[in-house]
Amino acid sequence: MRKDRVLAGALAAVTAFSMTACGGGQAGGTTQAAAAGTQAAAENTANPNAETTLSIGYTxxxxxxxxxxxTATKFKEIVEEKSEGRIAVNLxxxxxxGSEPEMWEGMQTGTCDMAVMTNAYVSxxxxxxxxxxxxxxFSDLGQAREIVDGDFGQSLIDNMDGTGxxxxAFSEGGFRQLCTKDKEIKAPSDLNGLKIRCMETKIYLSAYKALGVNATPMAWGELLTALQQGTVDGCxxxxxxxxxxxxxxxxKYIDNVNLFYSPLPVCISTSVYESLSEEDQAILKEAAQEAAKETRExxxxxxxxxxxxxxxxxxxxxxxxxxxxxxFQSAVQPCYDEMESYIGSEWVDQIKSLTGTEG
Incomplete structure (x- = not known):
């Protein structure tokens, strides 16, 4: 996790950057992906005085x-300030x-330090x-934040113990809105037969199935090309x-349907985290919580x-x-019925009670 981890992270970034430049990476096309990678890399300045260097990835x-x-930028700033340079963070x-599943599995094995994840992939x-x-x-952002910041959110964090x-902390993307090429969406019937890119997660696939959508799972990095080529109609x-x-x-359209709320778990490999002192663990946790708060703002x-x-x-x-x-709420009820056993009835019952959701 010290100098050898810095070198490993750099080599991984070079390899992944080469793959991105060949068209397999971030949405926005090859040029935009390369520029984004270059910009992020430019923010990673060498710190010879750092005792620990962590790499944090996102898609x-x-x-x-x-x-x-x-989130990642604020986390880096706060960690490096609080640790007085003892801990460096590279973005x-x-x-x-890697993709979000690859980063998650890398954190489990200790080959990836950290990631800002999409909660749907974590689930x-x-x-x-x-x-x-x-x-x-959730009825609105205020309700979502109150529940995520409260006992329910902490229970979810505690429940991840043992996963590696x-x-x-939970940062935030906000509500996930529909974005469509040629058709505005105001009612479930507007979605019938449309090909919508979605994450390959059981809950999202179930929700889209209930809405009559031809859900098309694909990696984030493939999305803009798929939209350009007509493989999908939206996301x-x-x-x-x-x-x-x-x-x-x-x-052409952003449809403010407020379909899904999207927390962004700020995650670290447990093996990496436990190798740090209690003082440094506290710095990372405080930094993640502060970064999440600033992201919402x-x-x-x-x-x-x-x-x-x-x-x-x-x-x-x-x-x-x-x-x-x-x-829309009526149309997705089959998703609730289908996913209760997958998520766990105790979790579903609790979130329904907290939000006042019927059904």
């Missing part, structure tokens, strides 16, 4: 307002350390986390991710401007007020 671009990059954007390994991924489970991965992602990753060039502060900029670039923003939310 999205190194854009200032992207919530994954924002690897655009899937340079593939820790099904209880899927309680946060249920469609329309430790969750330091879901937080507004800030759509804004910072090249979607206005291809899609940035999401809130930039949302209105992002929508304005996207509109000026020719996109149409479908307001949540124009969406038939009740029809």
């Amino acid at each position: 999205t671009a190194a854009n200032a307002d992207d919530p994954y990059h924002f 690897y954007a655009s899937s340079q350390l 593939s390994y820790v099904p209880a986390n899927g309680a946060l991924d249920l469609p329309f489970i 991965v430790t969750c330091l 879901d992602a937080p507004l800030s991710v759509l804004y910072t990753n090249g979607f206005p060039d291809i899609c 940035n999401n809130d502060a930039t949302a209105e401007k992002m929508e304005s900029d996207l509109t000026s670039q020719g996109m149409t923003i479908v307001s949540s007020e124009d969406v038939d939310t009740e029809a």
Whole structure:
């Protein structure tokens, strides 16, 4: 985890960057992916005085307002300040350390230090986390944050013990909105037969099946090319991710359906974490919590401007007020029934009670 880990991380980044430049990486096309990787790498300055160097990966671009990059950047700043330079953190954007499943499995084996994850992928390994991924489970961001920050969120963090991965905090992407090429979405019937890219997770696939969507699982790095070629008609992602990753060039609509809430677990390999002193463990946990708080604040502060900029670039923003939310909630009930045994009835019952969700 010291100098040998720095070298290993650098070699992994070079290899992954070469793969990205050949078209297998981050959404936004080859040029944008390469630029994002270069930008993130430029932020990794050598610190000969560091006793420990950690690498943190994520799949999205190194854009200032992207919530994954924002979280990682703030985490780096806070850790290096609190440790007075004893701990250095290097950032690897655009899937340079692998896809999210690859990073998760790398953290389990200790070959990947850290990652800013999408909760939906985490729930593939820790099904209880899927309680946060249920469609329309939260009425608004305030409710979601209160529950994630409370006892329920802490129970999910504790429940990850024994997986080989430790969750330091839940950062936030926000609500995942639909982004469609040629058709605005206001009701479930508007989705019938559309090919929508989704993460290959049981809950998302079940939700889209209930909505009559031809769900098309694929890696994030393949998405923009798939949209350009007509392989898919749309996707879901937080507004800030759509804004910072090249979607206005291809899609016409952002449909504020508030389909899924997207927490971003800030994770570290348990073997790496336990090799640190208690003092340094505390620094990492505090830094992750502070970075998560600042990410939420940035999401809130930039949302209105992002929508304005996207509109000026020719996109149409479908307001949540124009969406038939009740029809959507009714349509996804089969997902709740199907996923209860997968997530665990105790977790589903608890999240329903906390949110006042019926059904």
